Amino acid sequence: MLKIDNLHVAVSGAEILKGLSLEVPKGEVHAIMGPNGSGKSTLSYTVAGRDGYDATSGDVTLDDESVLDLSPDERAAKGLFLSFQHPMEIPGVQTMNFIRTAMNAQRKARGEEEVSAADFIRLIREKAKLVGLDDAKLKRQFNVGFSGGEKKRMEMLQMAMFEPRFAIMDETDSGLDIDALKMVGEVVNALRGPDRGFLVITHYQRLLDYIKPDAVHVLAGGRIVKSGGPELAVELEKSGYEQFIEAA
Amino acid sequence: MSALANPSPFEAALEADFNARSGTSEAQAAAFDRFAKLRLPNRRVEGWKWTDFNAALRSAEPGDAAEADIKPSPFSALDPLEFRIVNGRIELPDEPVSEGLRYGVVNPVATIPDLEDHPIASLNVALARKALGFEVSDDVAFDRPVLIRHINTGGGFSFAQTMMRISPGARLRLIETYEGEGAGFYSHLFHMVVRDGADFRRAVCQDMGEGGIVNSICAAKLDKQAKFYSTGLSTGSRLSRHECHVHFWAPGSSASINSAALVAGERHSDFTTDTQFRAEGCAVSQLHKGVAKDRGRNVFQGKFHVFREAQKTDAKMAANALILSDGAEENHKPELEIYADDVECAHGSTVGALDEDALFYLRQRGLNENEARALLIEAFVGEVVEKFEDEALRNIFASLVDKWLEQQ
Structure with missing residues (x-):
């Protein structure tokens, strides 16, 4: 499904990813853990x-198709979703209008029919309930004045709405309380299926109590330095990353 | 008779027009004398440094205004009472006068004590032949909007005035559009009084072709407990400057003065306001949003002048701008001049580019680059569009913003 092959990436002239390779097969959830600054x-x-994050060598493919030459919106239309570590507040943009516009833009790019207003409202109400956002929040400007936890719920709402083929969750658990963590687990587990994949980036093992990963990778110094099963996350929680920082 | 020293061809044409008139009043002659001293404003005059009429008019054709087809107005959908001022000629609505209103074509004012140092206002007083006089009677809430379409179709120059009185307790909604494909100069001097407890709401739409050179001056005097709202949207023109001079003369009045400008190509927009507080307990909120692209130029100048007697003044001003191209310009000058000590006054000005983080976010969700940019720009100016309380009016302005975005 998602295959990253010997990826080198430089940001502002500094090489951050130094030959990263990783494969997430269809239907699997993989976790990436790693210390701060590991990439x-x-x-x-x-x-x-994102502009400015250019691969200097290597490749990233989604279902055997390279995505590196595609624009962010083309990648989104291919079913690639990123749950942001720091979701944006976008003043003046109405939440419902934006999510519907985005959904239809993806559908249009895939040659699918647009979602009707009535179907959209029904769907977003159902998903809002799932992620624990009340309807009043949907009528507000996008994320404006939301707490950190509410912004993460908004990310999960969009993931549930778009039903992406592959989702990357970048520290979705940071700043969340136990109830919210549970909700994230529920959303992911509801979407889990044979044709969908997830890459869950996290610092801590606790999110993985709710999302059972098929594999855990340790990212340090811009490369995957160790891979294993769910037990690797438990081990890291105990021993920390120090051994890997030294190894990298 | 006054004479201009070393006039530009355009100034010479103005002078010839003035000298050819018969029956000029002493007051008009005095106004032309003032203009002869002040001259067409240029970049060396503070207050006009970014909007140089002399330079723009130097190359303007001092020819006659040509008649042209008048396009339908998007505001016709609101069933307005429609007036037209076509190249300075006033046309009244073709319907009986509603109860509670009085209007007609009248002689223009000959003195404007508050604007004597304004070169174009002086020129207008000297040269305007007619004015639209309009009055709303006591306690009348006129429910249809009044639309004044200022249509500039040719070259040359034209001048007109509007005099309006909103009587105590009355209410009026006014829409002014500045339109037409002409390359001439148009000056509109609009002076009005909003009497005790009256409520006046004005919407301004500057949607001219590329050639137009326009200056409009709205000078409003507010009495006790009066409410004044003015919100403008401009897509600029060759040179456009819309001024709002609000004077608080009696306590307890409030005003909301807002504007948004979207300028692309070589277009120029200027919103200049001068708010004078001469009585206690008056309040103003002011918001300007500017978006400049290509070699477009946007100017915002806002001044609060709080006199010693105007204690408890509450005045807030914010101006924010987006620059979308390297060659585009945003020029802001917020000014506070405060002589009272118990007031709350604030102003702020920001200029920046579109937020790259927000753009990436929107694109990750599936919007292409143009759609993402358009959504952010629409959201940015939306804060001004939201000031229109009437939904139908707001929708027309929102569609004008959309139309501009589609053309980019």
Whole structure:
């Protein structure tokens, strides 16, 4: 499904990812853990196509198709979703209008029919309930005045609405309380399926109590330095990253 | 008779027009004398440094205004009472006068004590032949909007005035549009009084072709407990400057003065305001949003002048701008001049580019670059569009913003 092959990425002239390779097969959830500054956010921005995060070598493919030459919106239309570590507040943009516009832009790019206003409202109300956002929040300007936790719920709402083929969740758990963590787990578990993949980037093991990963990778110094099963996350929680920082 | 020293061809044409008139009053002659001293404002005059009429008019054709087809107005959908001022000629609505209103074509004012140092206002007083006089009677809330369409179709120059009185307790909604494909100069001097407890709401739409050179001056005097709202949207023209001079003469009045400018190509927009507080307990909120692209130039000058007697004044001003191209310009000059000690006054000005983080966010969600930019610009100026309380009016302004965005 998502395959990252010997990826090198430089940001403002400094090489951050130094030959990262990783494969998430269809239907699987993989977790990436790693210390601060190891390149986790660079990885998510590069896969999503942010300007200034250019691969100097290597490749990223989604279902065997390279995405590196695609614009961020083309990647989104291919079903690539990024849950942002720091979701934006966008004053003046009405939440419902924006999510519907985005949804229809993706559908249009895929040659699908646009979602009707009535279907959209029904869907967003249902998903808002799932992520624990009340309807009043949907009528506000996008994320404006929202708490950190509410912004993360808004990310999960969009993920639930768009039903992406592949989702990268960049520290979705940071700043969340136990109830919100549970909600994130519920959203991911509801979307889990044979044709969908997830890459969950996190500092801590606790999110993985709610989302059971199929594999855990340690990212340090711009490369994957260790891979294993869910037990690796538990081990890291105990021993920390120090051994990997030294190794990298 | 006054004579201009070393006039530009345009000034010479103005002078010839003035000298050819018969029956000029002493007051008009005095106004032309003032103009002869002040001259067409240029960049060396503070207050006009970014909007140089002398330079723009130097190359303007001092020819006659040509008649042209008048396009339908998007505001016709609101069933307005429609007036037209076509190249300075006033046309009244073709319908019986509603109860509670009085209007007609009248002689223009000959003195404007508050604007004697204003070169174009002086020129207008000297040269305007007619004025639209309009009055709303006591306690009348006129429910249809009044539309004044200022249509500039040719070259040359034209002058007109509007005099308006909103009587005590009355209410009026006014829409003014500045339109037409002409390359001439148009000056409109609009002086009005909003009497005790009256409520006046004005919407201004500057949507001229590329050639137009326009200066409008709205000078409003507010009495006790009066309410004044003015919100303008401009897409500029060759040179456009819309001024709002609000004078608080009696306590307890309030005003909301807002403007948004979207300028692309070589277009120029200027919103200049001068708010004078001469009585206690008056309040103003002011918001300007500017978006400049290509080699477009946007100017915002806002001044609060709080006199010693105007205690408890509450005045807030914010101006924010987006620059979308390297060659585009945003020029802001917020000014506070405060002589009273118990007041709350604030102003702020920001200029920046579109937020790259927000753009990436929107694109990650599926919007292409143009759609993402358009959504952010629409949201940015939307804060001004939201000031229109009437939904139908707000929708027309929102669609004008959309139209501009589609053309980019």
